[in-house]
Amino acid sequence: MAIEVKNLTKTYKSHKKEPGFSGSLKSLFHREVIEKNALTSIDFSIGNGEFVGLIGENGAGKTTLIKILSGIIFPTSGTAEVLGYKPWERKNALKKQFSVVMGQKNQLWWDLPAYDSFLLLKEIYEVEEKQFKKIVSELSEILDMKDKLYTQVRKLSLGERMKAELIAALLHSPKVLYLDEPTIGLDVLAQESIRKFLKTYNSQAKTTIILTSHYMDDIETLCKRVIILDKGILQFDGSLEGVIKKYANEKVISATLGNKVELEKFTNFGTILNSNELQVEIKVERKNSTKIASELLNNFPIVDITIKDISIEEIIKNIFRESK
Template identity: 45%
Template structure:
């Protein structure tokens, strides 16, 4: 049985229509009209146990609405959803004990109390024994490098430390399915790397299923082999990140550093010139021509150093959303 199974999931919101001015306000008060907005439209996918899947889309695409339906916070307009063998909107205790939702812009820790006190409250909610709670706090705090911070009030923690503490609190009951909505939002590079490393270890240790939304593509490339792309409420791609790159970026970036400056005209046969900075040149070369072009460049040009990379994943994802369909 998949950890998450979604069929034809749809969420429609009625949105009130109001004309400007006093007359519009009066009509809106006595005879309100609505239009139907599909935040999520006929979405279907399945995620196996232990998978780490990126869930991507521009702002307003329906990502958070979908996550809220998967966690049972809102009721779908139509469709079927199964998470950990349960129907989310029934909000059964056995279901809630197997999932968690971490939102980068929300907090569950009590601001003026030490993190440890909030963890004890969570332990009581999930009926953990004192020994179980101590063992899990010790294990997770060690993984997150947070042990020395647990006795400080939450308001005294840095943003990165607070996010780690939120993660610890959300995982104290050892859930099997993790929904993470922008978990590295606002964190510096070091804190982002620490959260990614922790999630990798947690996934490997407990075979937890993770659904991750993030605007930081480094989170996705570091953690996810598979991505789901949602655009205007519709799922437009479900597949590997590598296939997406190959489909929407049929070129590679070749950065060459020459022993001496080379005229632009001499570089034109080797690919599309992206930039020239003295002896350093960046070219776009089609994937199927890469081997031939690189061989010719090494043989015919004064190459001092040469690297080949994929274009930034942000550019690839941006092209997908600009196209609106895959």
């Protein structure tokens, strides 16, 4: 196993401060402690080379989990091992084998060209010259960054900066990689090229990757397995198809009509999601979907019909809506 997490709990403690000056004074003497459970008794393990999507709404605990797994913060209780090490012990042997990229945080030196940062990281991680040159050349080639490596990082576009961050994170060929919202705020093209890159990289280098993203496209393209966190609790751990089976009790029938039919006639079958002159989309109970489709075919002038699963995006929204 690359990563093993057992009964992991993280409680943040902060002090309540009453507003205003007297509040500040009072809080000097009497400080009320507020506790926030960011993660509650989390268990999972991840095998070598797996690409796992970590999903959950804002505040679900995703970043907290990644911070614990990269040794930035301690857990309150429970334990975690990455490649056999407890990350918060910050052993050098582990540091040389993992990397973390956070979409909202820069790790590269802002005023330097990316290449200069790479050289510094090469020393820190003790990457051999030959290996270093090979990795920089290969990765910048695939990411189309060859002619951007000598530009000050601050002058790069958001997407180029993220690509440079990725190269930096991969210089020492980590066995484990955490990506926390790597595509956040990027334009669709940049998102797509990063996605494509990660897919190739994972399949070639066999790196174990945990990815959090708000974009379901990222998760659907890259992750066979997903872990869903909701308010610090692990709600689901399994395949994406498993999410559909467990949470999607409905399917969507979409029918093209040969001539116009009163919409009302379809309302007995399910909920109408979309419609226009000769097209109707009905959300129906999953277990009845084929029966309904054949009834529709028998009773209406249908020229084309398909039965689809609800999109992952919609399902995940439903999971969180239910738990509110």
